[in-house]
Amino acid sequence: MKLTTKGRYGIKAMIDLALQGSEEPVSLKSIAERQNLSENYLEQLFAVLKKSGLVKSVRGAQGGYLLAGNPADITIGSILRSLEGSLAPVDCVLEEDPVKCDKSDSCITKFVWEKIRDSVNSVVDSITLADLIAEYKKKNDAKDCTSNT
Numbered sequence: 001m002k003l004t005t006k007g008r009y010g011i012k013a014m015i016d017l018a019l020q021g022s023e024e025p026v027s028l029k030s031i032a033e034r035q036n037l038s039e040n041y042l043e044q045l046f047a048v049l050k051k052s053g054l055v056k057s058v059r060g061a062q063g064g065y066l067l068a069g070n071p072a073d074i075t076i077g078s079i080l081r082s083l084e085g086s087l088a089p090v091d092c093v094l095e096e097d098p099v100k101c102d103k104s105d106s107c108i109t110k111f112v113w114e115k116i117r118d119s120v121n122s123v124v125d126s127i128t129l130a131d132l133i134a135e136y137k138k139k140n141d142a143k144d145c146t147s148n149t
């Protein structure tokens with residue numbers, strides 16, 4: 001399985017949004033500048049994230065986006081599935097409407113694809129934005145400690 005820019009950029013943008021705190025709306029322009037991403041592309045991604053209920057938008061001069069929930073309740077899996085769709089490695093093990101082939105009932109490799117799908121889902125569903133914020137702060141605290149010596 002290989003993620004597209006939708007998933008990779010979406011996660012980067014959501015982490016950025018979470019790091020800004022949820023007090024004031026954050027503009028896509030500011031996220032785009034900090035993350036070196038296209039603002040137009042972020043608009044497309046955030047439309048999907050909003051439709052999925054992961055972010056909410058605020059209109060107006062001071063408008064922008066806010067997380068729709070607590071960072072501890074937003075998993076990387078929910079972000080990825082919102083932007084990428086199913087994380088299944090092949091179509092025959094999709095969670096919804098799996099594609100049936102002629103050998104579906106006797107296919108031994110289907111077992112492998114199910115294990116991969118389940119493992120990937122387990123990992124991405126166990127990591128939240130709050131986990132990544134903590135990891136980010138830990139890494140930056142370590143940099144701060146080493147740069148003062």
